[in-house]
Amino acid sequence: MPLTQDRMTANRDGELMPYAVAAGQEIFMGALVAVNAAGFLVAGTEATGLTYIGRADAHVDNTTGADGDELVHVRRKQAFLWKNSGTDPVDQSLVGKPCYILDDETVAGTDGTGTRSEAGVVLAVESAGVWVE
8 A cells, every 4th residue: 555644764774784694604703794595694605696795794603593593784885805816816807897705705706617606896906805896
């Protein structure tokens, strides 16, 4: 049914959002995080079917819990500096293109022949790592 009067609609800026953590996960503050196919937060790992979300803003241990037993705030909508893979590096030619999740702090230049999920868009490559949005 459409509105018939003014409504104070709840809102968030979307930059810092709570996410339900997957069972068996320990996520460290500062980790690259993604959601799995079921929509639960996991630490970045070399796998398919993950959707990059951002950076964990706190440490959470759900190693003995079920899906959703723990929540962690994730910082989104920013560029983060991740480590660059030593064996499959992101290079300057990938600026403006996707890079791929290798682990919870590292990105790679390719999808590893279909074994890695996309991490986001490369904004810059420097000696300290890869800026990913």
